[in-house]
Amino acid sequence: MDAPFVFGKIASAENFTDRNDETLRLVQNFKSSVNTIIISPRRWGKSSLVEHASRLASRNNREIRFCMVDLNNVRTEEHFYEYYATAVMRSSFTRAKELLENTTRLLGRFMPSVTFSPGHGTTFSLSMDWKEVMRTPDDILDLPQKIGNERKKKIVVCIDEFQNISAFTDPLGFQKKLRSHWQRHNMVSYCLYGSKRHMMIDVFASPSMPFYKFGDIIFLEKIAAGDWIPYIRRRFSATGKRIGAEDARLITELTDCHPYYVQQLARQAWLRTGTECSRDVIRRAFDDLVLQMSMLFHTLTDSLSNTQVNFLHAMLSGEEKFSAQDTAIKFGLGTPGNVTKIKNALVSREVIDMAGGRPCFLDPVYRAWLARYYFRIAE
Numbered sequence: 573m574d575a576p577f578v579f580g581k582i583a584s585a586e587n588f589t590d591r592n593d594e595t596l597r598l599v600q601n602f603k604s605s606v607n608t609i610i611i612s613p614r615r616w617g618k619s620s621l622v623e624h625a626s627r628l629a630s631r632n633n634r635e636i637r638f639c640m641v642d643l644n645n646v647r648t649e650e651h652f653y654e655y656y657a658t659a660v661m662r663s664s665f666t667r668a669k670e671l672l673e674n675t676t677r678l679l680g681r682f683m684p685s686v687t688f689s690p691g692h693g694t695t696f697s698l699s700m701d702w703k704e705v706m707r708t709p710d711d712i713l714d715l716p717q718k719i720g721n722e723r724k725k726k727i728v729v730c731i732d733e734f735q736n737i738s739a740f741t742d743p744l745g746f747q748k749k750l751r752s753h754w755q756r757h758n759m760v761s762y763c764l765y766g767s768k769r770h771m772m773i774d775v776f777a778s779p780s781m782p783f784y785k786f787g788d789i790i791f792l793e794k795i796a797a798g799d800w801i802p803y804i805r806r807r808f809s810a811t812g813k814r815i816g817a818e819d820a821r822l823i824t825e826l827t828d829c830h831p832y833y834v835q836q837l838a839r840q841a842w843l844r845t846g847t848e849c850s851r852d853v854i855r856r857a858f859d860d861l862v863l864q865m866s867m868l869f870h871t872l873t874d875s876l877s878n879t880q881v882n883f884l885h886a887m888l889s890g891e892e893k894f895s896a897q898d899t900a901i902k903f904g905l906g907t908p909g910n911v912t913k914i915k916n917a918l919v920s921r922e923v924i925d926m927a928g929g930r931p932c933f934l935d936p937v938y939r940a941w942l943a944r945y946y947f948r949i950a951e
């Protein structure tokens with residue numbers, strides 16, 4: 573029997589839990605062409621949520637079409653246009669003949685050539701005169717609007733890992749270009765999501781930025797223990813095993829309700845369970861998880877500066893007033909100005925998060941590893 577629980581993949585169907593309010597809000601935005609921005613740290617469930625909501629919105633609804641664009645490997649503006657054009661064409665035309673004809677018709681200016689690689693799920697790739705694309709990318713940026721208009725269908729363009737545009741040579745110029753085109757698109761709405769909260773907030777919530785007031789901003793939270801516990805128990809019992817409510821709660825406590833880790837730990841615990849899971853099994857599964865990550869965490873810690881590591885030490889020791897003189901001396905944090913710099917650097921490295929004004933660890937397993945094996949603090 574396949575083990576239940578998924579991690580590192582999109583959570584869907586019986587593995588997608590809760591998020592009812594966010595799903596509803598997103599489906600409504602999709603149906604009424606409201607732009608949406610979703611912000612949360614990595615692995616909290618943005619991609620899963622968008623996928624889930626897009627599936628619901630297009631069920632029994634032929635008026636709406638989705639185009640999924642994942643900027644995961646995209647680091648330059650040129651690459652963006654190439655990738656974007658390909659994704660829009662592929663989601664709009666399914667048959668090879670249609671794809672070919674429409675590529676020539678809609679993107680002819682760029683002298684496109686199309687390649688199909690056959691096999692499981694034919695892949696289609698485009699090459700174009702990229703100098704010309706960079707000079708005037710308008711036809712590519714307006715592609716969804718044009719297709720939507722021709723087919724009289726609403727199009728929702730979903731762009732994942734949107735924070736990657738900050739690596740482009742001129743991110744601000746790029747944002748201005750996008751915005752000036754997109755604001756004229758009445759057939760298309762955009763759903764933009766990504767991690768790096770500070771960067772995303774900067775782009776979407778600063779009055780001086782082109783994307784200010786672009787759409788509905790959702791700060792996605794973790795999934796609450798109250799939703800995880802019945803889910804974990806349900807998945808155990810659907811596969812012929814049992815776990816008590818308190819033990820399911822322990823899984824959420826050790827992983828701090830972090831969606832990816834809840835699933836990973838639940839799976840590990842399930843694999844070690846004969847028929848009845850126990851606290852012991854869960855604790856051992858968690859210990860193993862922490863140790864498995866050891867290499868990675870060592871590398872991460874080595875890449876931090878001494879004062880950054882000292883700051884993490886202070887956090888784990890329960891300090892809260894990091895700029896107070898005695899704390900700064902005790903842990904070697906330097907001046908209050910320095911403490912601000914340390915925090916910013918750790919936020920930017922996605923080690924900590926400052927939501928709510930207090931620093932907290934983004935990775936609960938890293939936190940446990942640091943406490944146990946690095947600083948050797950009894951928990």
Ligand SMILES: Nc1ncnc2c1ncn2[C@@H]1O[C@H](COP(=O)(O)OP(=O)(O)O)[C@@H](O)[C@H]1O
Pocket residue numbers: 578579580581582583587588589590591612613614615616617618619620621831832833835836
């Ligand atoms: N709604 C959900 N229900 C159950 N598990 C989820 C849910 N959302 C996310 N997860 C878990 O978290 C992992 C990361 O989710 P993902 O959608 O890839 O996050 P993100 O796009 O924010 O990085 C998934 O592989 C899954 O294990």
Ligand SMILES: [Mg+2]
Pocket residue numbers: 615618619620732
């Ligand atoms: Mg994702």
